[in-house]
Amino acid sequence: MSRTIYPITLHINGKPVGPVPVPEGIMMIDFLHEYLDLTGSRLGCxxxxxxxxxxxxxxxxxxxxxxxxxxxxxxxFDGKQIRTVEGHAQRNEQGEVVTLSPVQQKFLEHYSFQCGYCTPGFVNAATVLLEKLKRHPVSRAQLDQAITDGLNHHICRCTGYVRYFEAVKEVALSTAGLVKDVK
Incomplete structure (x- = not known):
């Protein structure tokens, strides 16, 4: 049985990709892994x-x-813009990591992960949350709930939840404009 092939064109981590002919029905994770060698996103469940x-x-x-x-x-994702975990760190022209994103750095400092399998998802979730807080800051009293809501759907089999939470909270509190001081 032959599969229908359609081209896909999008932007990934700020760079244009495509058109790349791929089979109809291929999941994005398989496209990232098999066609682009972007293997940071993990296939868990x-x-x-x-x-x-x-x-x-x-x-x-x-x-x-x-x-x-x-x-x-x-x-x-055809015609859309996405970011993968590979796109967060700053890299030099050789592709070597020069500077981690604030989220990645705090995850390291807090020893947020053990096996690291869930970490790419948590990095992306925390990044989306922090970007949301830039657009819609919360009070300090609302921050814990905002972090819980932002990370709540992610599963860590090594139970690193508290450390992920603490790392994200530290980034939020140390980044100007994300948390409003209510007096």
Whole structure:
């Protein structure tokens, strides 16, 4: 049985990709892994439950959201802009990491992960949350709930939740404009 092939063109981590001919129905995680060698997003459950596979979809209005790449077809992203975990750190011309993103750095400082399998999803979730807080800051009293809501769907089998939470909270509190001081 032959599969229908359709081209896909999108922007990934700020760079144009495509058109790349891919089979109809291929999931985005498979496209990233097999066609682009972007293997940072993890295939955990394969059912969209654990969120290890999420990528960031950047919307035209400047907002962003997480999209589970294990249950979303690659062609859904045709013409869109996404970010993968590989796109967060600053790299030199040789592709070597020069500077980690604030989220990545705080995850390291807080020893937020053990096996690291869920970490790409948590990095993307925290990044989306912090971008949301830039657009809509919360009071300090609302911050814990905002972080819980932002990370709540992610599953860590090594139970690193508290350390992920603490790292994200530190980034939020140390980044100007994300938390309002209510007096």
């Amino acid at each position: 394969g059912q969209g439950i654990c969120h290890a596979c999420v990528v960031i979809l950047d919307k035209p209005d400047g907002s962003s959201e997480e999209v589970r790449s294990c249950i979303t077809g690659a062609h859904f």
